[in-house]
Amino acid sequence: MTGQYKLTYFPLRGLGEQTRLLLNDQGIPFEDFQFDRNDWPKIKPTMHFGQVPCLNDGDTQIVQSGAIMRHIARKHDLYGENDCERTYLDMFYDGLKDLRMKYAQMIYGDYETMKDGFVKNTLPEELAKFEKLLKSKKDGKGFILGDKVRVSLA
Ligand SMILES: N[C@@H](CCC(=O)N[C@@H](CS)C(=O)NCC(=O)O)C(=O)O
Missing domain, CATH: 1.20.1050.10 (Glutathione S-transferase Yfyf (Class Pi); Chain A, domain 2)
Known part of the structure; x- marks a missing residue:
């Protein structure tokens, strides 16, 4: 059971790791999809800015690493009180x-x-x-x- 989140990134830490750490730390289930580098030319055109990391929250595609972190933070009460x-x-x-x-x-x-x-x-x-x-x-x-x-x- 991976829940509603799917993280798509290269098979390395890079800009994807902060999201993996946050989701793991919070015990939030997600699919950690680390694609084969040879598949990148196929995947790239499917991304809003032609880049990853990408978090799918259900049917919604979220790219830009900071936007991904803030999205999770807003949804899971990790983004401050005011x-x-x-x-x-x-x-x-x-x-x-x-x-x-x-x-x-x-x-x-x-x-x-x-x-x-x-x-x-x-x-x-x-x-x-x-x-x-x-x-x-x-x-x-x-x-x-x-x-x-x-x-x-x-
Ligand atoms: N501003 C973006 C930068 C994303 C980025 O540079 N992604 C790199 C991997 S770390 C990428 O997708 N490179 C492949 C490409 O641009 O074709 C973010 O913070 O998510």
Whole structure:
């Protein structure tokens, strides 16, 4: 029994993993469809933006990884109690996206020349920003907001 959700993504973690983690963490059943890379040319034209990850919620196709996370969060009460909380979570999420972009530039760019700088400088600088935000809210303990996982932990 996989429920109403089907996640379609390449057979790797990438942008699909945050959704897998969230659904697994919350015990929400889903079909984890990891297609064969050779099938991508057939699948691509069926996606709204020609990209994955894609979450099917019943008959509704949802693409864009952030939209997928927020959809699940809204439906399963994981998206904060009010607009300010939701904005705070969005802020965290977008901040993490920026960090992920820097990581991607390194691994898909000139890895050998960039890796040392990334580990020694970029990562500590970027993580310090999240640490500061976390401490300002929860004294560095618990979750970003309240007492449970929210979407921004992706
Ligand atoms: N903004 C999109 C980016 C999606 C994306 O870049 N998907 C890549 C895999 S990680 C993809 O589908 N690549 C194949 C292609 O573009 O043909 C998101 O956040 O979901």
